[in-house]
Amino acid sequence: NFDVVVVETNHRLGLLGYLFLDEVAGEDYKGSGNNGLLDIIDGLKWVNANISMFGGNPENVMIFGESGGGAKTSCLYAMPDATPYFNKASIESGPGIRMIPEEVASETTALLFRQLNISSSGWQKLLELPASDLLELQVSLPKAAGQVQNQSRYKGIVAPRAGNFAPVVDGEVLPVHPFDPVAPEISRNKPLLIGWNEDEYTFFAAAWGDVSGLSLDFDGLHRKLEPQFGKDTDLIISTYRETRPKASASNIFVEIMSETLMGLGSVEIAEKKAGQKGAPVFLYNFGFKSHNKVPNSNYELGTPHAMDITFKFNNVVPEGLPKSITMSGDWPGRIKASQNFAEFWTTFAKTGTPAAAGQPYWADYTLKRRPTMRIDTACEIIYNRYRVEREMWRSLGYIG
Numbered sequence: 119n120f121d122v123v124v125v126e127t128n129h130r131l132g133l134l135g136y137l138f139l140d141e142v143a144g145e146d147y148k149g150s151g152n153n154g155l156l157d158i159i160d161g162l163k164w165v166n167a168n169i170s171m172f173g174g175n176p177e178n179v180m181i182f183g184e185s186g187g188g189a190k191t192s193c194l195y196a197m198p199d200a201t202p203y204f205n206k207a208s209i210e211s212g213p214g215i216r217m218i219p220e221e222v223a224s225e226t227t228a229l230l231f232r233q234l235n236i237s238s239s240g241w242q243k244l245l246e247l248p249a250s251d252l253l254e255l256q257v258s259l260p261k262a263a264g265q266v267q268n269q270s271r272y273k274g275i276v277a278p279r280a281g282n283f284a285p286v287v288d289g290e291v292l293p294v295h296p297f298d299p300v301a302p303e304i305s306r307n308k309p310l311l312i313g314w315n316e317d318e319y320t321f322f323a324a325a326w327g328d329v330s331g332l333s334l335d336f337d338g339l340h341r342k343l344e345p346q347f348g349k350d351t352d353l354i355i356s357t358y359r360e361t362r363p364k365a366s367a368s369n370i371f372v373e374i375m376s377e378t379l380m381g382l383g384s385v386e387i388a389e390k391k392a393g394q395k396g397a398p399v400f401l402y403n404f405g406f407k408s409h410n411k412v413p414n415s416n417y418e419l420g421t422p423h424a425m426d427i428t429f430k431f432n433n434v435v436p437e438g439l440p441k442s443i444t445m446s447g448d449w450p451g452r453i454k455a456s457q458n459f460a461e462f463w464t465t466f467a468k469t470g471t472p473a474a475a476g477q478p479y480w481a482d483y484t485l486k487r488r489p490t491m492r493i494d495t496a497c498e499i500i501y502n503r504y505r506v507e508r509e510m511w512r513s514l515g516y517i518g
Contacts, residue, residue: 127161138223151286188212213383306396313402317420398482
């Protein structure tokens with residue numbers, strides 16, 4: 119329907135894709151902390167060589183990803199080996215501002231060796247272990263490193279702490295942090311699309327099995343946020359209560375968590391790209407609501423993390439899906455919102471400027487007007503959205 123060719127690539131994840139062995143395993147393992155990204159680059163090279171046979175244009179390629187895929191897209195945007203093979207990018211609910219520094223990646227490798235009771239000189243024993251054993255270790259390492267689940271002050275979706283497996287800023291394969299301190303010069307002339315869903319956190323409440331934030335009063339809201347935000351808690355809550363006077367405590371909790379998980383990093387990337395004064399950047403919020411409830415709660419999902427994927431692919435249909443995975447709601451509206459989303463994305467893929475028939479003109483993001491496209495059944499451009507909240511977060515150091 120939209121005259122694009124879509125290619126998806128397999129690539130290694132987690133420990134298998136991002137275990138940093140450069141310092142212990144010799145020349146053959148240089149770049150090991152970014153094997154997953156190197157897999158994707160191989161896919162991009164394949165597209166460049168072969169996509170014309172499938173009706174595609176190797177000179178007009180968009181890369182895109184959601185969640186962890188958004189973080190990887192952020193990395194590719196800053197990688198010399200990747201940039202010759204794409205022309206524009208879309209980072210979706212996965213702002214990758216900073217990745218794992220070498221020294222932190224080394225700590226993770228040392229921690230893994232301690233868990234296995236092997237020395238760095240005996241690293242080859244890793245090659246004898248079944249992948250299933252390595253994956254079990256991957257899950258246990260954050261706890262072994264003494265991590266707590268805390269999203270408060272790190273930049274974007276990746277937590278640069280020992281025990282995590284993610285792309286490594288090794289000075290070669292990934293020369294720099296993707297968007298810190300600035301947008302990558304190497305992609306100055308490549309248009310960028312970035313944004314997040316309005317209710318990202320409801321997905322994580324379900325996935326983590328913690329719905330305690332979905333039935334709060336305001337005293338409970340303070341208790342819930344204080345371990346993460348400390349002395350900043352009062353100001354954060356008062357700011358959101360001022361800008362949302364009719365919102366419940368749980369509504370405010372979901373908004374705060376959604377913005378700190380995905381929103382603040384997305385805005386920071388948009389600002390840095392706009393400040394570069396090169397190719398345009400376009401910022402969005404996805405807002406179509408599901409009225410299904412978060413499991414084990416009475417709180418609606420709204421627009422949770424990952425809900426945008428089926429909409430972008432124009433893959434929402436009222437018939438033909440198992441009842442267990444369909445979402446309640448307005449089906450004509452759902453189909454229209456999906457049409458809008460898919461048309462915005464594919465038009466951007468083809469032209470570098472997102473557009474959809476019958477919807478508002480989507481102006482690129484500038485530091486003066488700050489337009490955000492709210493994508494729904496009827497789309498809306500909102501100028502300087504979340505200004506008060508954004509200025510508060512910046513004053514506290516949560517936006518660079």
